[in-house]
Amino acid sequence: MKQDFKTDKGPPPPYSNRPPPSGIRIPLHSNSTFPNLTYTKPPPCYDADGVSPVFIGSAIFERSVHPCKIVPHLPNPCRVPYGSAEVEHIGRYDLLPFDPETMEWVRTSLGRIPRNRDPVAGGYEESGQSLYHAMGLVGGIWVPGKTGEHLVRILILLQVIFHDI
Numbered sequence: 001m002k003q004d005f006k007t008d009k010g011p012p013p014p015y016s017n018r019p020p021p022s023g024i025r026i027p028l029h030s031n032s033t034f035p036n037l038t039y040t041k042p043p044p045c046y047d048a049d050g051v052s053p054v055f056i057g058s059a060i061f062e063r064s065v066h067p068c069k070i071v072p073h074l075p076n077p078c079r080v081p082y083g084s085a086e087v088e089h090i091g092r093y094d095l096l097p098f099d100p101e102t103m104e105w106v107r108t109s110l111g112r113i114p115r116n117r118d119p120v121a122g123g124y125e126e127s128g129q130s131l132y133h134a135m136g137l138v139g140g141i142w143v144p145g146k147t148g149e150h151l152v153r154i155l156i157l158l159q160v161i162f163h164d165i
Helices: none
Strands: 026-029 053-060 065-070 078-082 085-088 092-096 121-124 130-138 141-147 154-158 161-164
Touching: 053 078, 053 121, 053 141, 065 092, 065 130
Parallel strands: none
Antiparallel strands: 026 092, 053 065, 053 092, 065 078, 065 121, 065 141, 078 085, 121 130, 130 141, 141 154, 154 161
């Protein structure tokens, strides 16, 4: 992912066909065949090797849904930052194709949603608090994660090391 942060010079351009707040998703399961780029669109970032694609999505649990990273070259591709660990999710998850025509990564801090921006809903906690997709730069590598107004940070995982950004 290239660093493409927008400035505070104004709201994003109007979109003629706005996607739903959680985007248009591809339902998958841990035993699904991974779809090709025609459906997934190019990945928003790559793994530490610089070659293996990493996608964003939402892992569906019994009483919550959490933003996740999807790494197709791993045996269990869906990974969730949860409870200070990376959890390999087994079961249903949804891949969110990143569409730069209707989505953008913007800088934020302290759990605030930037003015005139709409976060992409990634799920919710068991308590009902909203979770959003996030991306953090760790050691020169862009890593998907999650954030929420109640978290006041971005939670991401890289090689089983938990990072608070």
